[in-house]
Amino acid sequence: MYWLFNSSIGRKFIMSISGIFLVLFLLFHLSMNLTLLFSTDAYDLICEFLGANWYAIVGTLVLAGGVIIHIGYGTWLTLLNKKARGAERYASSNKTKTEWAAKNMWVLGFIIFLGLVIHFWNFWFNMQFAELIHSPNAVTQGSELVIALFSQPLFVVIYLVWLVALWFHLTHGVWSAFQTLGWNGKLWFSRLQVIANIVATVVMIGFAAVPLFFLITK
Numbered sequence: 001m002y003w004l005f006n007s008s009i010g011r012k013f014i015m016s017i018s019g020i021f022l023v024l025f026l027l028f029h030l031s032m033n034l035t036l037l038f039s040t041d042a043y044d045l046i047c048e049f050l051g052a053n054w055y056a057i058v059g060t061l062v063l064a065g066g067v068i069i070h071i072g073y074g075t076w077l078t079l080l081n082k083k084a085r086g087a088e089r090y091a092s093s094n095k096t097k098t099e100w101a102a103k104n105m106w107v108l109g110f111i112i113f114l115g116l117v118i119h120f121w122n123f124w125f126n127m128q129f130a131e132l133i134h135s136p137n138a139v140t141q142g143s144e145l146v147i148a149l150f151s152q153p154l155f156v157v158i159y160l161v162w163l164v165a166l167w168f169h170l171t172h173g174v175w176s177a178f179q180t181l182g183w184n185g186k187l188w189f190s191r192l193q194v195i196a197n198i199v200a201t202v203v204m205i206g207f208a209a210v211p212l213f214f215l216i217t218k
Helices: 002-006 008-035 040-049 054-085 099-103 105-132 142-149 153-180 186-217
Strands: none
Touching (some): 008 040, 008 054, 040 142, 054 105, 105 142, 105 153, 142 186
16 A cells, blocks of 8 residues: 555556546536436436435445545645646646646646536535435425526636636546556557547537526527
C-alpha cells in the first residue's frame, strides 16, 4: 500500500481509478436525464425507483465516494507538485492536442466540483435526501423540478459552462486514466485520445441537450 501514496505511479493509479467513478457517475446520470426528453412519466418512475432505497443509497455513496476521492486527491497532488516544481502542474507533459487541458486539470476540476455542488443542492438535496429525512418539502415529481430549473436562462448558462469545463477535463482524463492502467503503447495512445474525445463529446452534448430543449420549448 505504501507505493500508492509515495510514488508517482501509485498516485496516478488512485487518480485513474477514482476518475473512472466520475465517468460512471456521469454516464449513469446522462442516461437518466435523456429519458426526460422522451417521457416525463418515465423520468419520474426512475426517480421513484432511485428514491430512499438501500441499493440507491449504497450506489450513490460508492459513486460519490469515488468522485470525492478524485477531487480531494487531485487537489492534494496539485499542491504537492506546485510546491515541488514551481509553475508546473500535475499533468502529462506530452505535447498533444489536450496540452491546455492537461496543464489546467485542477482548475477544470474545481469548476466541475462547483457544478456538482450546484447539481446536488438543486436536485439530490431536494429529492433523495429530502426523502431520506422524511421532509414534508421533498419533491415527488422530479421532472417538474428539472424542467423548472432548465427553463431559467441563467441556470442553463451556468450549466453549459460546467459542461465545457467537463469536456476539457474528460478529453485528457479518460485517455490518461487508461494509459496509467496499462494501455500505454504508441498505437493505443492515439486510440485512447480518440476514445476520450468521443466520450467527452457524447457526455457534453447529451447533458446539454436537456437544458437547451426545455429552455427553447418552455
